[in-house]
Amino acid sequence: MGVRVKTGHTLLAATLGLGMAFGAQAGKYPDITSLPDLKINVAKAELGKRLFFDRRISGDAGIACSDCHKPENGYAHPDALSPGYPGNGHFRNSPSVVNAAHKKVWMHDGRLGTNLNDVTREMLTEDYIMNMDMRVMQERAKQDPKYVQMFKDAGFGEPSNGSIRKAIPEYLKTLTSENAPIDTGKMSASAKRGQKLFKGKAGCIQCHNGPLATDGKAYNTGVPENFDIFLDPMNHHAFIAFAMFQGIEDYMNLKRDPGYYNITMDAADTGKFVTPSLRELKYSAPYMHNGMIKSLYDVVGFYNRGGGKDSRKDSRLKPLKLGKQDIKDLVAFLESMSGDPLTSGKHVWKDPYPAEYPVIENWTQVKN
């Protein structure tokens, strides 16, 4: 089962003070600038890459990180609700992990706020994600001579579950936006008009700001529930297990994703989700924590109507009265935050994995 880490109430406190009119406030928010360079240990990242695409690091060796975070979909998944570990469904959209290494808060509800080592652990051990007993995982890695060599080359010594949880985050660092027009400055005229709207009339910048276009805080935007969480019992049982573990009362009768509420247990936070990054959206449809919005046009349309319906909806969201051209321009701007697809061998492990574990010869003589 996963780990529940309280990111604390400070997040909440920070968001409450911000309910001001937009427009005039644009200058207050950090610009969407280029992402800083991350120092990467190549050997460790290479090892992490092989692990990320390897199904053998899940309990029944049936699912890899890359099965839910697919390179061709911006390392997200094209289904509204993520697949689950075999025998399970899921209740949230699988987010892009491109630029995850630049974040401070992870998961749609922001429940992990420590580091990617923790996030990786949660992914590996969660029943409905990879259901891996990490002791089995470690012994599998030790049985694969290629891993034994790679761990050594990376300076880890022999394979261990601790170093697996270091190598994968190192690889995640390599998944950073490359050549996005917003970074190279090669933006179309339409995208530039969209950027103005984004910072001005449309008010997006209030929440989507800084290099990742997120302030890392949680808001209620009124995204409609995805009923498939409840109508598909496989999704629902994963959701029940999650809600039970989070300690949410009356979880059997819950008919909505409580979102940020599970961190603060404050009813006012029900239905809040952490502002997502807006980079690489070109590849990562559908959108929102539950995949309820299919295209960027639809997202902009959603905001143009003032967001969804929820009594606790954030007061910043008001009908925007954008025209057809405005909407196109905003979409063009959103697209200008996506770079080249990260689908070549530089980011994707393309060699096949051995179909069987080779035997360790001379077993009775060598140390385990």
Added chain:
Amino acid sequence: MSNVIQTPTLLAAAITTALLAGCAGQATSESTAAPAAEKSMAAAPMAMAGPAPLAPLGEPPIPPDNLQSAAKIELGKILFFDPRLGGDASTGCSTCHEPDQGWAWAEDFSRGYPGTVHWRNSQTIINSAYFPRQFWAGSASSNESQARGAARGGVAGNGEADIMEARLRVIPEYVERFREAFGTEWPIVRDAWRAIASFERTLVQRDTPLDKYLLGDKSALDADQLKGKELFEGKAGCIQCHNGAITSDQDFHNIGIPPNKRWEEDGLAQITFRFEQYAKGQTQEGYRKAKSDWGFYYRSKNAWDKGKFRTAPLRYLKYTAPYMHNGVFYTLEEVVDFYDRGGFDEDGRTTMFTENKSSLIKPLGLTDDEKDALVAFLESMSGEEMLMDKPEMPEYAPLFTLAELEAAQEAK
């Protein structure tokens, strides 16, 4: 914890696992120290009064906090066959305890959770209700705690309690049946283990030829079997450990079973072998050097318990080959030859812990006829094969209607 593996990351992981699982099932429960009473019992010398005689099997004991009921038994039966009581919904109890494989698995090592192989032989469920100590090394103390451990172990069911409980709750027939059997609003996974235990208490066999004979039907055993019985109780000395109604003293002995060669030849088996050393709380040093199953040692941590296993019950053996904790013998003839050679296989292999080998195991000097008679007698401890059709599995169904969800959405 001082003798537990010290690699910090491993330790951290082990602790995490234990914390998160609440109590981590088969694997870690083995590493907790055995109660003092058990230790002293294991260490105690053979009772001076001589072994308990063979006896007909009575009713299985029923724990007062889990009385039998028809509703529980029926529920337990369905659950026993339901693979959703395992991590990826593929591996339930019956997956490794197949009714037509003697309620066990007909290979040396049990099949494992997908992607793994087990490291011990799968035991039959038949008569398990009688054993105060379960598993080859006696690490579980009841059918209830055994079932819980089995569903969760990394190479067995690999299922976490909360996901299994959540699954039961979206299967309306189970919700109904748990309510009837236990009176709870929603299924609770602990009650699943109780129901399965109740079902297992019905899987008993009390009408074997030996039982009939012991109850007075002198024609129930033929001449050969009677001769075997005499050897069993006399020259061959089997009765010293295999005694009483359950044909087991429930004590631990090293009888000289050699390690399974498969660990030298099969990569997947090597993975599980090392995993089990961790899972069973080996020291770092033990983990590095272990090359066979240390048996009862994992619980007692006494050097003299290395290679000791619970005296295996001998009932229903006709259907449960292969034999021994690691399945090294495929026939009862091989088993008898092994004992006749004083605890050596046909290649002269024996336990790696010869210093712990029971002094009761020594060459027997049996003739071929005597060996046949002994096998014939062993077979008289099995009755008819107990087969069972897999019950129909109840289906998942949504708990809410679309209209209810829409109303909730409206009310947001």
